Amino acid sequence: xxxxxxxxxxxxxxxxxxxxxxxxxxxxxxxxxxxxxxxxxxxxxxxxxxxxxxxxxxxxxxxxxxxxxxxxxxxxxxxxxxxxxxxxxxxxxxxxxxxxxxxxxxxxxxxxxxxxxxxxxxxxxxxxxxxxx
Amino acid sequence: xxxxxxxxxxxxxxxxxxxxxxxxxxxxxxxxxxxxxxxxxxxxxxxxxxxxxxxxxxxxxxxxxxxxxxxxxxxxxxxxxxxxxxxxxxxxxxxxxxxxxxxxxxxxxxxxxxxxxxxxxxxxxxxxxxxxx
DNA sequence: CTTGACTTGCGAAGAGTTATCATTTACTGT
DNA sequence: ACAGTAAATGATAACTCTTCGCAAGTCAAG
Numbered sequence: 001x002x003x004x005x006x007x008x009x010x011x012x013x014x015x016x017x018x019x020x021x022x023x024x025x026x027x028x029x030x031x032x033x034x035x036x037x038x039x040x041x042x043x044x045x046x047x048x049x050x051x052x053x054x055x056x057x058x059x060x061x062x063x064x065x066x067x068x069x070x071x072x073x074x075x076x077x078x079x080x081x082x083x084x085x086x087x088x089x090x091x092x093x094x095x096x097x098x099x100x101x102x103x104x105x106x107x108x109x110x111x112x113x114x115x116x117x118x119x120x121x122x123x124x125x126x127x128x129x130x131x132x133x
Numbered sequence: 134x135x136x137x138x139x140x141x142x143x144x145x146x147x148x149x150x151x152x153x154x155x156x157x158x159x160x161x162x163x164x165x166x167x168x169x170x171x172x173x174x175x176x177x178x179x180x181x182x183x184x185x186x187x188x189x190x191x192x193x194x195x196x197x198x199x200x201x202x203x204x205x206x207x208x209x210x211x212x213x214x215x216x217x218x219x220x221x222x223x224x225x226x227x228x229x230x231x232x233x234x235x236x237x238x239x240x241x242x243x244x245x246x247x248x249x250x251x252x253x254x255x256x257x258x259x260x261x262x263x264x265x266x
Numbered sequence: 267c268t269t270g271a272c273t274t275g276c277g278a279a280g281a282g283t284t285a286t287c288a289t290t291t292a293c294t295g296t
Numbered sequence: 297a298c299a300g301t302a303a304a305t306g307a308t309a310a311c312t313c314t315t316c317g318c319a320a321g322t323c324a325a326g
Contacts, residue, residue, distance in 0.1 A: 004292070006304065025283080040306040045283065047304095063194040063246075065314090066282065079240055088238050105221050107212055107251035114247050118240035137272065137323075158314080173275040178314060180273095199313065 003054060008032075008039055009047050013056065013071070022060060022068040022078070022087040060087070062115050077114040083123035090116060136187060141165075141172055142180045146189065146204070155193060155201040155211075155220040193220065195248075210247040216256035223249060 015031045016023060023031075029044045048069050052059040058070040062078060064085045077090040119127070148164045149156060156164075162177045181202050185192040191203040193211065201220060210223040252260070 002293090002303075004303065006291080008305075038306075040308095042284080042307080043305060049284095061195050061198065079237060079242075081240065082243060090237075104212060104223075104249070104251065106254035106257075107214065107249075108257060109212075109249055109251040110215060111250045112247065113250065114245065116237070116240075116242055117244045117246070118237065118242040121239040124239075124241060135272075139273065139322085141274075171275075175276075175315075176274060182315095 003050065008036065008043050009051070011035055011039075012044060012047050013051060016057060016069060017071040020071075022070050024066040024068055026066075028069070062087070062113065063117070077116070079116040079118055081120035081123055082117050083119055083126070086120050086122075088120075090114070136183070141169065141176050142184070144169060144172075145177060145180050146184060149190060149202060150204040153204075155203050157199040157201055159199075161202070210249070212249040212251055214253035214256055215250050216252055216259070219253055219255075221253075223247070 011032050012028060015028060019028075019031070025045050025048055026041065028048070029039070029041050032039055032044065048057065048059070051057045052069065055073065058073060060068040060070055060078070062068070062080065064080070068087060072089070078087050079090050080087045144165050145161060148161060152161075152164070158178050158181055159174065161181070162172070162174050165172055165177065181190065181192070181200075184190045185202065188206065191206060193201040193203060195201075195213070198218065205222070211220050212223050213220040
């Protein structure tokens with residue numbers, strides 16, 4: 001299969017990069033739609049899948065119901081808010097985590113992912129408020 | 134809210150413990166159905182949710198995938214096969230991973246999860262075979 | 267018993283994602 | 297420039313997993 005850089009594909013990639021965040025397919029759909037009103041949600045899904053297959057973007061399969069996509073390719077970990085599901089990058093190096101390969105049950109290891117869960121500052125405030133009531 | 138230990142609830146918990154694995158709701162449903170043919174899938178979902186709320190079991194969420202439930206409560210990490218989605222425990226201690234709390238963007242940290250991805254021995258064989266063709 | 271809180275089973279509905287397919291687009295070689 | 301062809305698109309249906317709504321059932325306490 002040969003990959004063409006279509007307008008849609010490029011737009012999706014550009015918007016994802018622009019956001020610098022961790023967007024879901026439909027968030028990205030909403031953004032791209034502003035420039036291409038006729039684009040289909042299926043196209044967004046398709047292209048995100050393809051772009052992550054060829055390693056141009058990263059697919060995050062971390063907790064939460066929706067997949068999220070990230071234009072940042074370098075290894076980094078994430079912290080995510082258990083209240084609002086916001087995700088942010090953590091800058092601790094991947095090398096800080098040593099993998100004991102002997103314990104890997106015979107698996108060939110392809111990656112590792114460290115996920116820290118917590119409550120973001122914004123939600124901390126919300127919770128504090130709602131407890132006052 | 135007061136939690137009753139109903140027959141269904143108990144059965145679900147027992148089967149999950151018995152399996153020692155990381156079952157999905159419908160896998161568990163199939164097992165429990167052998168003893169309680171009339172149990173509803175919704176009951177399984179409901180009770181897994183409740184049991185994990187009260188920390189009697191653990192809920193593993195990998196987005197875009199089925200949730201899996203685990204009766205093992207002690208801190209441990211997981212390795213999961215990117216081919217067949219099998220999940221196994223890793224026995225490296227949680228304490229091996231140091232969290233740099235200063236970098237947490239103001240989050241109050243509630244947990245961490247290290248997930249190693251790889252290809253399990255079984256799938257390695259499958260792949261080797263299919264490449265020979 | 268009767269009340270009230272909790273639970274169940276069932277089916278329907280919801281969310282997120284993927285598949286299908288006719289049509290359109292863009293590259294290839296001539 | 298043009299036909300041939302492989303890939304991409306938009307629209308929508310289908311699919312999978314999960315949750316919801318509700319009537320009926322269960323249980324403990326008064």
